[in-house]
Amino acid sequence: MKSNTQLLAQVIEFIGYEADLLDHKGYQEWLSLWTESGLYIVPADLNEMDYLNTLNLAMDDADMRRMRVARLENGESVSAISVGDTVRMMSRVRVLEAGDDLVIARCAMTLNELRHGKLVTYPANVEYSLKPSADGFKLEQKVVKLLHADGFLRTVSFIF
Amino acid sequence: MSELIDMQNISLKAAEMVEEGRVHKDLYSDPAIFEEELDKVFNNTWVFVGHASEVPEAGSFKTAYIGRQPVILSRDRKMNLHVLQNRCRHRGATVCEARKGKTKAFTCPYHGWGYGLDGSLRALPKPEEYDGVFDKSELPLESLRVETYQGMVFATFRDDIEPLEDFLGGAKKWIDLFMKQGGGYPVKVLGEHRFNFPGNWKIQLENTTDAYHFPIVHKSFVTSLDDATADIFDFLDGEGFVEDLGNGHSVMVMIPQLVDLEEDLDQPIPARFEKLAQELRNEGKTEDEVKKLVRAAHGTGFNLNLFPNVSCSMAFFRVLRPVSVGETEIQHVALGGEGAPAPFNRKRMRLHEHFQGPMGFGTPDDGEAWERVQKGSMAGNDGWILVNRGMNNLHQSKDGNVAGSVCSETGMRGAYRQYKKMMAAGEEK
Numbered sequence: 001m002k003s004n005t006q007l008l009a010q011v012i013e014f015i016g017y018e019a020d021l022l023d024h025k026g027y028q029e030w031l032s033l034w035t036e037s038g039l040y041i042v043p044a045d046l047n048e049m050d051y052l053n054t055l056n057l058a059m060d061d062a063d064m065r066r067m068r069v070a071r072l073e074n075g076e077s078v079s080a081i082s083v084g085d086t087v088r089m090m091s092r093v094r095v096l097e098a099g100d101d102l103v104i105a106r107c108a109m110t111l112n113e114l115r116h117g118k119l120v121t122y123p124a125n126v127e128y129s130l131k132p133s134a135d136g137f138k139l140e141q142k143v144v145k146l147l148h149a150d151g152f153l154r155t156v157s158f159i160f
Numbered sequence: 161m162s163e164l165i166d167m168q169n170i171s172l173k174a175a176e177m178v179e180e181g182r183v184h185k186d187l188y189s190d191p192a193i194f195e196e197e198l199d200k201v202f203n204n205t206w207v208f209v210g211h212a213s214e215v216p217e218a219g220s221f222k223t224a225y226i227g228r229q230p231v232i233l234s235r236d237r238k239m240n241l242h243v244l245q246n247r248c249r250h251r252g253a254t255v256c257e258a259r260k261g262k263t264k265a266f267t268c269p270y271h272g273w274g275y276g277l278d279g280s281l282r283a284l285p286k287p288e289e290y291d292g293v294f295d296k297s298e299l300p301l302e303s304l305r306v307e308t309y310q311g312m313v314f315a316t317f318r319d320d321i322e323p324l325e326d327f328l329g330g331a332k333k334w335i336d337l338f339m340k341q342g343g344g345y346p347v348k349v350l351g352e353h354r355f356n357f358p359g360n361w362k363i364q365l366e367n368t369t370d371a372y373h374f375p376i377v378h379k380s381f382v383t384s385l386d387d388a389t390a391d392i393f394d395f396l397d398g399e400g401f402v403e404d405l406g407n408g409h410s411v412m413v414m415i416p417q418l419v420d421l422e423e424d425l426d427q428p429i430p431a432r433f434e435k436l437a438q439e440l441r442n443e444g445k446t447e448d449e450v451k452k453l454v455r456a457a458h459g460t461g462f463n464l465n466l467f468p469n470v471s472c473s474m475a476f477f478r479v480l481r482p483v484s485v486g487e488t489e490i491q492h493v494a495l496g497g498e499g500a501p502a503p504f505n506r507k508r509m510r511l512h513e514h515f516q517g518p519m520g521f522g523t524p525d526d527g528e529a530w531e532r533v534q535k536g537s538m539a540g541n542d543g544w545i546l547v548n549r550g551m552n553n554l555h556q557s558k559d560g561n562v563a564g565s566v567c568s569e570t571g572m573r574g575a576y577r578q579y580k581k582m583m584a585a586g587e588e589k
Binding site for chain 2: 042044045052053054055056057058059064067068070071074076077078079080082116150151152153154155156157
């Protein structure tokens with residue numbers, strides 16, 4: 001049994017790695033972090049937990065994740081071409097459940113996007129369901145709870 | 161050159177900036193024109209405030225805007241709908257800030273004046289100082305005139321304009337067809353996406369019946385579709401059309417075979433819809449019901465633009481709100497069926513997420529194009545925006561309206577004709 005400190009360090013390392021991939025547009029590597037059954041979810045209503053039966057901003061299974069990445073990479077999307085860089089700050093990482101089959105963790109994120117020369121900031125709580133594997137973790141579920149999901153967002157051509 | 165207008169010396173009225181086939185770029189960027197629009201357009205016509213399914217029970221409410229004015233759509237105990245100005249009659253604070261919910265009363269947070277669901281002033285703390293000053297019945301939340309069509313709720317500040325159904329006119333037929341996508345169940349709001357873009361509201365108004373942009377702006381969306389669906393979205397060379405329905409409304413039919421979702425129900429279910437069909441069979445639906453639901457699930461083959469602030473677009477409502485001359489808020493309202501099988505509504509939501517909203521595969525690219533139009537409107541001292549595509553290739557529709565090819569700008573010209581008429585009102589003297 002690992003000590004909580006060891007597990008926390010592993011989770012922090014994974015979250016930092018994933019954030020680095022996304023900020024540096026390492027989308028193919030990001031796709032490989034997922035289990036085939038994994039779900040990437042950005043809820044539109046923070047009070048809803050039944051994501052499948054609720055309208056979300058994004059609710060990507062494996063196919064939708066691949067299509068989302070293709071859209072960001074294939075040069076056909078005028079908004080994806082126009083998007084500048086993102087820098088995300090991941091902090092306040094806490095392991096909520098530490099099972100042998102699933103580790104559930106939560107952290108704070110501030111994503112900064114430079115868009116048409118203007119800085120747009122997205123604070124969020126991010127919830128991770130991680131499957132331990134021989135070579136680290138796989139993403140089973142990632143839920144990005146944007147602080148202003150309920151408000152009027154700017155359009156998004158990157159991955160939270 | 162006749163196209164050049166000396167903006168230094170001539171103060172053009174907004175109505176004069178609209179010609180048949182072109183509109184002046186200052187309509188997107190002049191703050192004075194924007195203020196005038198809120199008064200002359202939004203305060204003087206029927207404005208969409210919500211769908212009846214958003215306030216399903218006695219006590220249900222949602223907040224909305226008519227132009228810049230905050231309002232509440234509520235349902236009283238007798239199930240009547242009300243649209244109330246969201247402004248306490250005492251000092252003027254809003255009495256409700258929630259997006260939606262259920263309540264017995266609206267209470268002003270400032271001095272505690274309480275209003276009923278119909279807006280009536282019910283109670284106020286320490287009323288004795290008002291003895292002989294006024295009677296409570298004199299100070300309800302101010303009500304707007306409300307009328308509905310097919311569950312769509314519209315309100316207006318004007319008591320003397322035509323009934324809603326007359327205003328909708330030729331659009332009613334298309335609203336009826338649009339509502340068939342409930343698949344035999346009443347259409348119900350399932351949720352909504354909200355986003356804003358740094359641009360003028362008329363840029364979005366123009367977009368709903370603009371098919372010309374679709375294969376360019378939405379190339380990445382079409383690439384993400386299966387081949388059969390991508391073929392359906394390759395509609396510019398098809399039999400579609402755009403029809404001016406009068407009063408600023410227009411319809412753009414992209415996929416004629418999906419105009420009436422209750423036709424062609426004897427066709428076999430395409431292989432790509434088989435997964436949904438099987439889920440519906442597993443729910444105990446008969447094959448006839450399955451066919452009807454599968455055909456309805458993907459929405460209609462047309463976009464209907466209702467002047468000035470809402471469109472019925474394939475499978476959703478798109479509602480715009482002008483915030484400032486260079487900022488517009490948009491709601492993409494997802495629709496499903498009230499009491500419809502869960503797999504049907506789930507499919508509808510997944511389709512909505514795929515294209516719509518701030519993270520969809522379509523909307524961000526629309527937003528980018530709209531933002532570029534707004535930025536471009538600042539270039540130069542003078543300039544016109546062209547809406548003259550297909551002007552010389554028009555025909556009469558079977559309903560007797562002016563119509564053009566699917567990628568003509570017939571719908572925009574119809575909207576701008578109504579805009580011009582409203583902006584010119586009161587200036588003919």
